[in-house]
Amino acid sequence: MPNGADIIKDSITEFSRLQDWMISVKECGPDTYNSMYKRYIELKVTLSSLGVNLTELNRIEKQ
Numbered sequence: 001m002p003n004g005a006d007i008i009k010d011s012i013t014e015f016s017r018l019q020d021w022m023i024s025v026k027e028c029g030p031d032t033y034n035s036m037y038k039r040y041i042e043l044k045v046t047l048s049s050l051g052v053n054l055t056e057l058n059r060i061e062k063q
Contacts, residue, residue: 011050012047014043
C-alpha cells in the first residue's frame with residue numbers, strides 16, 4: 001500500500017503531465033480540453049487536501 005509521500009509524488013507527476021497535455025490540446029477542441037479540465041480540478045482538490053501548495057505547480061488559468 002502506498003504511503004502519503006508516494007500518493008503526493010504520484011499526484012504531482014500526474015498533475016504536471018495533465019497540464020502539459022491540456023496546454024497542447026487547447027487549440028484542438030473544447031471537448032478534449034474540457035474532459036481533461038475535470039481531471040485537473042480533481043487533482044487540484046486532492047493535492048490541496050494533502051497540503052500541497054499549488055502556486056508554483058499550477059500553469060492552467062481558470063476557465
